[in-house]
Amino acid sequence: MAMQERIREGTTGAILFDPAVSPQVDDGWFEPEVWREQGALRHQSGGRGGVAIIDTPAGECVLRHYRRGGMVAKLMGDRYLWKGADHTRSFREFRLLGHIAALGLPSAPPVACRYQRHGLFYGADLITRRIPDAQTLAECLAAGRLDGEMAELVGALVARFHRAGIWHADLNAHNVLVTDDELYLIDLDRGRLREPDDSWQRANLLRLRRSLVKLGAAVKGEPVFEETLWKPLIYRYERTLRA
Template sequence: MKTLTSHKQVIWFDDALISESLAEQAFDPDFWHKHNKVLGSAQGRGTTWFVQTEQLPAALRHYRRGGLFGKIVKDHYWFTQWHNTRSCEEFQLLQHLVKAGVNVPKPIAARAVKRTVCYQADILTQKIEGAEDLVGILQSRSLPHDIYQRIGQQIRKLHQANVNHTDLNIHNILLDNDNKVWIIDFDKCHIEPDLGETNFSVWQKSNLDRLLRSFQKELGKRHINWVQSTDWVALETGYHQ
């Protein structure tokens, strides 16, 4: 990880994936539009821009708050230290997971900009080509049990890397064209203390419980093609293998 520092801004980047000169401009959507490098966009709390970098397609996301507080303070966060900013933490967490062999987007660059006592943040990560989240997939078709087992195995690898995904839901699990399982959206997630080989931990169970509730919610809301008595059991089987 390389670092570019100025008086009120820090950029962290992987120089194997992006040049220093591009990293300095990478967080301005107008730059990508000007150079005809915008591949598309998606709407969530804000706009995620899909852009073509020097090495690979990428997703550019500006950090925005959710919930009621987010209606008042949209994108400012209390500043303590640069390494405690959400962008830096997510960048380093993704690096940790890539090294651990978990299927997550590669972190390309991240930025934090200090605004008096607060900061704003952005992150640029790999765009997973041809991928769709489980919600979209299950609205149109069911999945075989071996796919659910692969999902369980990938979550287990995540947990073996001691990463607590505090918002694990079926919007954050993707399948690409080869049915490879990817896990995304690690904002506010963190590494738990390494306690060695222990029994099933409270935080691990909490992640799986949250994922189960997500399946149940979308079953009622969008009538996804999912059967708890068989599909969830297959996922748990993959997790515990």
């Protein structure tokens, strides 16, 4: 089912939300302190994005504040150059997540997002539904749960997104969620729709491989990693991509 859109404009920004999920969203939804005062802030972490888990009228959600990474973060922090509402990080990710949900692909459904202008720059936030009882693939690896069977499921997950032409800008083990019933691909910031093509699809997979190796998946040696994890992942990826 297609996601509905409603925009609420203010003097310095705008909120984009799905009225089917919540008929009304205001700026307070994007302020962790507001939820804390209501006893509805369950967890808040710093990190690059500033993520908070909040209990909203639409259910349990994740509130993420957009913040730059790398060297540019020291200069720009959470500021982005204004190029129009449709080009804001929050509006673009919200709409991509809506498209993903309409395709029936497993990700975090969007609830609302906003931008706030500050002269030539803007700041942004995104609210998505929280996926309960989930661990990241990185956490599964650290706990010794990542085996050939799970690797195959990861391969199938990535292939389903690639087959739909969805490019993930930061495909790594922290952005794959694992539950007892399903795997999910999250954090689609800077992701976009592309014509399916072997070059960007392979580059995406290599990014995931580097992430797994960096996190210790090849601690027993590259040949062991290749045979027990990477080959099963690629086998299921290619099989699903051709399905």
